Amino acid sequence: MLLIAASGGCCCGRSDQLKAPGIVAPLGAACWYDWLAKTSEQCQDPIDDFELARLQASIRPTQSSSVSLGEQAFAVGERLHANHDPRAVDYWARSIAWMDDARRQNSDVPPSRSCRTSRVRQSAWIRILSCGKAYGRLDPTSHLLVNGISGTCRIPVAHQGFAWKSNDFDRLLVFEPPTGEMGNVRGRGIPLVVLTQSKSPGLMQNQRCDCSSSDGQHSASCDKFLLSQTPFAATALIHLPISLFEETIACDEVCSGNVDVATVTLVNPLTVNPMGGDVQIAQSPAMPLLYARQASQYNPIAAFIRGDNGVDRPELRFLEPYQTDKIPLILVHGLVSDPATFLEMADAVRADPLLRTRYQIWVFRYPTGDDFLKSAAALRQKLAEAFACQSAGAVECELPATDHPSQRAVIVGHSLGGLLSKLQVTNSGDRLWRAVSSKPLDQLQGTPQDIADLQKSFFFNASPHIGRVVYIATPHKGSPWASRGIGRLASLLARGKASDGRDYEEVVAANPGVFSDSFSGTVQSSVQLLRPSSSLLQALAATPSSPDVIVNSIIGEHCRLPRAGQSDVVVPVDSAYREEAETTTVVDATHTSILRSSTAQYTLLKILTEHLAAPGTNCEPDEHPRRQYLSLPAEVQPPNLIPAPIRLSI
Template identity: 30%
Template sequence: MISLPCSFAAQPAATIREPAKSQKERCAAADGYLSDSCEYWQAANRMRTDCSHLTVEAYYAAAEAAWNAIWSAPESPAVVEDATNAYGDALVGLLQTAREQGRLQPDGLWIGSRYRPIRIPIVLKGLPISASTIESIEPFQPPKDKRLSRRHYRPGFGLPVTIRVKPGPEGTIRGDFDPPRLSLVATAVLRFQVPGNEKPIRKFVGPLTRERAPAVLDLVEPLSVSGVHIGVAHPPVAADLSMPMLDMLEGMPKSGLEGFIMPFEGGVTEPRLEFLQPHVKGRIPVVFIHGLASDEGTWFDLINDLRACPFFQRYYEPWVYHYPTGASFLPASAILRQSLRRIVKELDPDGEEKQLQNLVLIGHSMGGLHAKLQVVASGNHLWNAMATVPFDTVRMPRSVRAKIEPSLFFEPVTNIKRVVFIATPHQGSSLASLALGKIASLTVERPPELTAIHDQLVAENPGVLRPEFEEALPTTIQLLAPNSPLLEALYHLRPPCWVTIHNVIGVAHHTLRGERTDCVVSESSARHPGAISELDVKATHTGVHHKLTTIAEIERILRL
């Protein structure tokens, strides 16, 4: 169970019906409200089948009656439980029908007649956005996705919903780094005035006869708001922490295979760093980097579990890096470096937010190599692994030099303080050298622009590139071969003293030589020198970052 800090109370009304003095009378009044709620809810269901415009008003009346039941006998656990269930059923129908009819808008919930609509205002509580940035409120459950193996749900008062956030203006941090669909967790609570002396028929059509909005629709961040106060009753707020993750997965194009075969072809294969929630000052970003023939969706299982941890929610926020995995290995790393530096500079131009000076990178498989390239100084080592003469002596246009130099010559990103390698092939994978790896390498379409640059360099500088690089640009499969000179050069680069390293190694099976392996990366290849911790996980290569053991290790590391 998640420990939550605060709650919010119902606001008193001008006209109040004094509750009955005896508990028996209070419970009898509550039973009457519960009976009304059930009657209104059943009528609303029939009206919904007939697509009636008044369906919303019927569900509204059912929710109000259930709320009034709790107010009448808040000290009765049985009443609170029954009324919470009735309120939840009514709220599901109300918000779903209102969404279908276009009456649930970012500016409010619209009830009443078509000729005299009344707006129920929306109030945000604990959410890191303003109402003006809401694109839509989604009360429907997203479809299941096999990439999410666990669901984090807490029963309670209200209806878990997803808030979709509008894209930011182009050229801004939000516009450039928000994902295609940014979804936030929230719980909707329709907060009514306390019961008044109204006849049932007037309660049903009350929205048509009142001059001011009779309720408020609260959108609550369920990790920062614990419960609702209705009199002395404090029912906990319902929460579905996995709902926004599923909603984002539904709107996320699957690009793992496309990014492997056709890297840098635009659209879904373009490299980009993405926020999975708006940045909140005081939280440390954790950047997740996927591996070969994969995409950022592979991390959602782990992030879903971390988000259910109050410690992670309080101190950290997840970012993901998406990139094409088939080729352009060094350019993709350069784009990540540029993105990290730009974000930190724009979010904290004066360097006052210490959390942005303590970024954490977590890389799976080849993503770990990208993570390492963010925290090392290249010197001349990468270029010397590819060429036989100094870079400055190579003939090339100035524009070409400016394009390729950031990929080969760079300094570490100084605000990264911790890196976690998960099943990372620091010394390559033998699969890359086998027939299967060679066939896979043949399927990769090399980026036309980089291919043209390569061909121009070879034509104008014969013999400058080493034989492995002269014929064609290497694919990432070729890069991951144990005898790759570029991979060997990267292996010998060491992170600076301010970067802490951790290893997570898959050891599900054994090679023919008896060495433990995850079926892709051997134990010795996955081990990086200088790590302060190392964990062996009985898992295959594609499953190691989904294991609960790994997730617990990530949480442990983040608590250091």
């Protein structure tokens, strides 16, 4: 059972979970720090205590006044938060303002105290991001409300560098950046996960572009390729001047730009160069993918027992809104698996300073126990619809349609997903049909719907939009395990779940003696297809890819299988090899671990980088990509280096 789960590339190898961020505890040096002492007679009103300390500091300022006020404000905020008081946001904001003021004034502060200052500021900002919406103060789509001395200040929330629209910023989730993930950068701000809005079934909101189906009969919104509550990465930056909380300046001046301006900015970290520049922002591009996998609660073993992989229909999904100037990178998972199996590969792409600006990731999820050819036809149709999208307001490329970046998409398939990918870059002719039938399709008896379904499944042309296919551990000639007892068990389970098990019975019954024994009128499960003796698999293996498509192979080699030679435990090297491949890379990895192999990841990044030099992958006629990194303006405060969080019980 474990072997079959592994054959699909299950993602059970990673056990890391996103964790809540660390929040420092307020200092306990005086009663106004004692935020747990809610009934203390000497501390009945911590707000009055803070305002008294602020007035004293304004009369007799000292070198440590701002630090002390920042600490006091944070303690007050924590105490108010313990009582579910929305005014906590106002005092977390004050803590940020005075801690920033302390760092500007005291460049020679001892490192230990500077670290404490950074952690208090970070904790206050995390609190606002995490709790501000619940308190009715933070609307991630538009503004943050903070009560200053002169009244309520409405600080605009700016969104910088995103393909998403402002009203897509529904929820902000803050986690500790997972250690060891590629693309992590320490710097200014708080890295977080943003969730888009929930969508009502059948309701298409916030339409960005028009999509025409391949048959031209209808149009729809490109939003259908975006999941409800899609997670994406952002980094939150804030600047709150102490003038917001002083009597000398009105709140509207601080918010309007007449003086030192209060700002809240959500920045797309994928548009900020992680490799250089004077202004570094904190980045953790892996967090949204980790969150999506964690939220899915996908269990490969339970899926295997059910005979499916937790999905009842094929789905093509975008990880971000469609962008005409970025090359689609399409990821197709394997047997009894889901797109999370590509987590490490996607992390590697998003961590690369160049590739993150030139590729957009799409994922295809399908019921691996269903009819393999129907899943391939569904992917073909959905890709045709997706490529028809034209982003509203996007800068159009001044190049012929055949040279558009979307015409040079890259499709990457792991295991069974590699065979699905091959059916997107192949002109079928009648080769596949002749493998199962002795009579031409147009001579069969059957209902128009059955004949049309067979036409879509067996007769097709290579997608003109795909310029490269990368096979990873793909069993082009099958796997010996599919013919053995464990493979037969998996086949029975998959067939038991298949939704279209009786689709072709009437066609077979109406055409006796026409179809091969393997095409018995019920769905040939994916496991059956992977048997080396499958006539359909043999026909597919003998079918070359389109000459317009570049082929690359990444093959695992880990152990020797009896009568099959070197293999990745599941797929023999000989089965994964394609003579037509431009490059073939053999790595020491099992069928499952190959997607986590640093060698395999490096190979894919190299392939994607070389693909950028292929004709039609650049919107500009010169050699420089049109998409550039953001230039972040230097802020008044120095860079806020995120320290290692301290885990405390609060």
